[in-house]
Amino acid sequence: MDKKWILSEAPFIPLRNLVVFPYTVVPLLVGRPKSIAAIEKALSSDKMIVVASQKNGFVEEPTPGDLFDVGVGVEIIQILRLPDGSYRILIEGIQRVKISKFDSSGDHWKVQIEPIEDIFEQSSRLDALMRVASDKFAIYSELNKKVSQEALLGLSNVDTSPRLVAIISSNLFVSAEDKQRILAEPRVEEQLTIIIQILEKENIILELSRKIDDEVRNRIEKGQKEYFLREKLKEIEHELGEEGEGAGIISDVKKKLKGRKLPKHVMDKINEEFDRLKKIPVLSPESGVIQNYLDWLATLPWDKATVDTVDVDKAKKILDKNHYDLKDIKERILELIAVKKLKSDIKGPIICFVGPPGVGKTSLGKAIAETLGRKFVHVSLGGIRDEAEIRGHRRTYVGALPGRIIQGIKQAGVRNPVFLLDEIDKVGADFRGDPTAALLEALDPEQNNSFSDHYIELPFDLSGVLFITTANITDTIPPALLDRMESISLPGYIDEEKLHIARQFIIPKQIENHGLRVEDVEISDNAILKIINDYTREAGLRNLERSIMKIARQVAKNKVQKGEVHARITEKNLDKYLGSPEFLREETEKKSMIGVTCGMVVTQAGGDIVYIEATKMPGKGNLMLTGQLGDVMKESAQAALSYVRTHADQLAIPVDFYDKYDIHIHVPEGAVPKEGPSAGITIFVSLVSILKSKPVKRDVAMTGEITLRGRVLPIGGVKEKVLGAYRAGIKTVILPKANEKDLKEVPAEVFKKMNFRLIENVEEAVKEAIEE
Incomplete structure (x- = not known):
C-alpha cells in the first residue's frame, strides 16, 4: 500500500539539477552544512524530509525565489556518513507537496507544505495515453543506452498512472x-501528454544521432576495408613485379596513352610523375x-589534329550561306x-574582328571553323582580371586548373581548332596580374609553338590553332597586343543591307523557330525599314532580330487562340505588334539655323550624327563649354576660337567681337561623355555662323581635326560616320582631303546617294556649309 504524507512542516534540502518523483528511490550526496543539519534533524524524529529543485544550481544559499x-x-x-562529514543517503519519494513557506533562520532549512493529490479518472483516454507513453519509452530505452533495463522491466509491473508517470x-x-514541468502538473492526463511530447522529440534526436554514428562508422569501416584491400593489392603487385602505391592509377593512365604518340618531353614528364606516385601513400593529398x-x-591532344578542308569554292558557298555581304572579310x-x-604548314594569322555589337563577329568565327572543317572553341574574355585565367594556376594551389586556353584545347580534343577569344577589349587588370600580358605569348605566331601554362608546366604547340579575337573598339587593347593581330573592321550595315539580311536570314529562321509556316506571316519591306529606323538603334542586327521574334510570337499566339492563318504586317499596323517606336534617331534639322552644325561620331553602336550648338551673348570674351566634353574636345574648341580671333578680317567677322560677347558651345545629350579631336571643324563652323549671323546648311555634316594654322587633318572611322550620316538623312558630307582613300570602303549604294566635299583648310568648310 502506498505511503501518505501527513506532515505540514518538515526539514528541507534544496537539490541542484535534480528532480525527485514519488514512488522512486534516489541516492543523494549531501554536503552543505544546513542540508546536513536538516538530515540530522529528520533522523532524530521520523526520517521524513522535503526536497525541491533549485532554479539555479550555482546558488549556494538559496532563498524562496531560487526554489521551485x-x-x-x-x-x-539508508544513510552513510563519510569521513569528510558529508552524508550519502538513499531516499524514497512519497508524495508531491507544495511549499507554502520557507524558513532559513535556524541551523537548518525547514518548510511548511501542503500535500498535492494526483487528479485523474480512469478512462479509455487515460489508458491510451499510458499505452502510448509506455511504447515511446520502450523506443527511447532502445535508442538511449543510459536507460537501465530494470526501469523497463519495472514499467511492465505498473498498475496505476501516477506510478507510470513517476517511473x-x-x-x-x-x-x-x-x-x-511534469512534477508541477496536478492532472495525470496532462503529465502523460507532456511526457509523450518530450519522448517524441528525444526519439527523433536520438534516431538522427544514431544515423550519424552509423554513417561515420561505415565510413571508417570502408576506409579500413580499402586500406586492407590496397595492402593485399600491393602484395599481388609485388608478386607481379608492379610495385608501387599508385599502381592502379598508373595502370589507368597507361590505358589512356595506349596507341598515342606523345612528344618525348611529355612522356618523360609522365614517367617522372609515375615514379613520384609510387613513393607516395595513396591516401596522401599529394x-x-x-x-x-x-x-x-x-x-x-598533343598528337591529335583535324585535316583542313581547302576547297575554296565550297568555303565561299558556306560563307555566303551564313553571312550577307562582308566581301572584304570573306575575301580574306x-x-x-x-x-x-x-602551303599546309603555314603559321596561322591572328585575326581580330572589330565592330559594334550584333554585326556577326562571333558567328563569323563559327563559319570559318565550318569552312576549314575544324573544331570550334569559344572563350569569352569579358571581365577577366586574373592572369591565371589565361595561364592557369600553379599546382601548389588547392583546386588548381589550367588556364582558359589549355582548357579550350582539351575541350576541342584536337591541337588545331579555330579558337575564338571573344570581347578581348573588355579584359581588365588588377593586383592579380594583367591577362593581356599572358595573351601576348599565345597570340604571337613566332612564340606560340611553345606556350607555357603554369599548371601543365610543359610547352604546348599552339602554332596550329587559328586564333580569332573580337572587340567592339580597339582603344582599350594594349598596343603590344593589338600589334600582334590583324584587325578587320565590321562597321555595321546600312538599311538596305539589313533589309536583305532580314529577308534572307532572320525572318525564315524565326518562322521555323516559332513553329510557323511561310504562309502564316508576311512582313512588308516598309515595315522592316520602319523596324530598322524606329524600333532599333544599332549598327548590328540583334534588336532587329528581337523585334522580328516578338512579331513571330504574336502571330503564333493569334494562330493558336484565334485561328488566324495569315498575318500581314505593314508599316501601318506595325505598332499593334511592337508598340510605340522605342528610338528617335538624331535626324537632320527641319531648317537651317544659326550656330547649329551637324557633326559625325562613332559609338560602340556604330556611326551617328550629333549637333553642336553655339550662341553669343553680351559679355567680356568668356568661352563656356558644356555637354560633358573631354579634354581633347575642349582643346579643339579653344583652337577653333583662337583661329577665328586671329583671322577675323579674312572671315568677315568684327575684330572686336571678343570684347563684346561671351560664347557658349554646347553638345546635346549632356549625360553622354564626348571626346576626340574630330569635332574641331564642326565647332569652328558653328563659331563662324554665330559671329556672321548666317545659318549653317541643315543637310550638311562634317568631321575633321583642325590646327591653329587652319589646316584640316585626317580622322578615323570614316565609313562608320558616313553610314551614320546616311541613316540620319544627310545629303552632303565634308571630310578632310587626306581621308579620300577611306571613301573606297563606303558601300557603293551609299556613295552614289551622297555628296562628298574634301577640304584641306577651314575656310573651304565655311564656303561649303554656311549659307550666304
Whole structure:
C-alpha cells in the first residue's frame, strides 16, 4: 500500500539539477552544512524530509525565489556518513507537496507544505495515453543506452498512472526544467501528454544521432576495408613485379596513352610523375594532385589534329550561306584557305574582328571553323582580371586548373581548332596580374609553338590553332597586343543591307523557330525599314532580330487562340505588334539655323550624327563649354576660337567681337561623355555662323581635326560616320582631303546617294556649309 504524507512542516534540502518523483528511490550526496543539519534533524524524529529543485544550481544559499515551489516529501531509508562529514543517503519519494513557506533562520532549512493529490479518472483516454507513453519509452530505452533495463522491466509491473508517470519521468535524461514541468502538473492526463511530447522529440534526436554514428562508422569501416584491400593489392603487385602505391592509377593512365604518340618531353614528364606516385601513400593529398595532373597530361591532344578542308569554292558557298555581304572579310578568309592549300604548314594569322555589337563577329568565327572543317572553341574574355585565367594556376594551389586556353584545347580534343577569344577589349587588370600580358605569348605566331601554362608546366604547340579575337573598339587593347593581330573592321550595315539580311536570314529562321509556316506571316519591306529606323538603334542586327521574334510570337499566339492563318504586317499596323517606336534617331534639322552644325561620331553602336550648338551673348570674351566634353574636345574648341580671333578680317567677322560677347558651345545629350579631336571643324563652323549671323546648311555634316594654322587633318572611322550620316538623312558630307582613300570602303549604294566635299583648310568648310 502506498505511503501518505501527513506532515505540514518538515526539514528541507534544496537539490541542484535534480528532480525527485514519488514512488522512486534516489541516492543523494549531501554536503552543505544546513542540508546536513536538516538530515540530522529528520533522523532524530521520523526520517521524513522535503526536497525541491533549485532554479539555479550555482546558488549556494538559496532563498524562496531560487526554489521551485513544488517538491516531494521523501523518507530517508539508508544513510552513510563519510569521513569528510558529508552524508550519502538513499531516499524514497512519497508524495508531491507544495511549499507554502520557507524558513532559513535556524541551523537548518525547514518548510511548511501542503500535500498535492494526483487528479485523474480512469478512462479509455487515460489508458491510451499510458499505452502510448509506455511504447515511446520502450523506443527511447532502445535508442538511449543510459536507460537501465530494470526501469523497463519495472514499467511492465505498473498498475496505476501516477506510478507510470513517476517511473518514466525519473528515467528521462532531459533538463531539470522539463522534469519540473511534469512534477508541477496536478492532472495525470496532462503529465502523460507532456511526457509523450518530450519522448517524441528525444526519439527523433536520438534516431538522427544514431544515423550519424552509423554513417561515420561505415565510413571508417570502408576506409579500413580499402586500406586492407590496397595492402593485399600491393602484395599481388609485388608478386607481379608492379610495385608501387599508385599502381592502379598508373595502370589507368597507361590505358589512356595506349596507341598515342606523345612528344618525348611529355612522356618523360609522365614517367617522372609515375615514379613520384609510387613513393607516395595513396591516401596522401599529394597523390590526388599528381593523379589530376597525369589525367590532364594524358587527355590533352598533343598528337591529335583535324585535316583542313581547302576547297575554296565550297568555303565561299558556306560563307555566303551564313553571312550577307562582308566581301572584304570573306575575301580574306578565302585567301587564307588558298594559302593553306599551297602551303599546309603555314603559321596561322591572328585575326581580330572589330565592330559594334550584333554585326556577326562571333558567328563569323563559327563559319570559318565550318569552312576549314575544324573544331570550334569559344572563350569569352569579358571581365577577366586574373592572369591565371589565361595561364592557369600553379599546382601548389588547392583546386588548381589550367588556364582558359589549355582548357579550350582539351575541350576541342584536337591541337588545331579555330579558337575564338571573344570581347578581348573588355579584359581588365588588377593586383592579380594583367591577362593581356599572358595573351601576348599565345597570340604571337613566332612564340606560340611553345606556350607555357603554369599548371601543365610543359610547352604546348599552339602554332596550329587559328586564333580569332573580337572587340567592339580597339582603344582599350594594349598596343603590344593589338600589334600582334590583324584587325578587320565590321562597321555595321546600312538599311538596305539589313533589309536583305532580314529577308534572307532572320525572318525564315524565326518562322521555323516559332513553329510557323511561310504562309502564316508576311512582313512588308516598309515595315522592316520602319523596324530598322524606329524600333532599333544599332549598327548590328540583334534588336532587329528581337523585334522580328516578338512579331513571330504574336502571330503564333493569334494562330493558336484565334485561328488566324495569315498575318500581314505593314508599316501601318506595325505598332499593334511592337508598340510605340522605342528610338528617335538624331535626324537632320527641319531648317537651317544659326550656330547649329551637324557633326559625325562613332559609338560602340556604330556611326551617328550629333549637333553642336553655339550662341553669343553680351559679355567680356568668356568661352563656356558644356555637354560633358573631354579634354581633347575642349582643346579643339579653344583652337577653333583662337583661329577665328586671329583671322577675323579674312572671315568677315568684327575684330572686336571678343570684347563684346561671351560664347557658349554646347553638345546635346549632356549625360553622354564626348571626346576626340574630330569635332574641331564642326565647332569652328558653328563659331563662324554665330559671329556672321548666317545659318549653317541643315543637310550638311562634317568631321575633321583642325590646327591653329587652319589646316584640316585626317580622322578615323570614316565609313562608320558616313553610314551614320546616311541613316540620319544627310545629303552632303565634308571630310578632310587626306581621308579620300577611306571613301573606297563606303558601300557603293551609299556613295552614289551622297555628296562628298574634301577640304584641306577651314575656310573651304565655311564656303561649303554656311549659307550666304
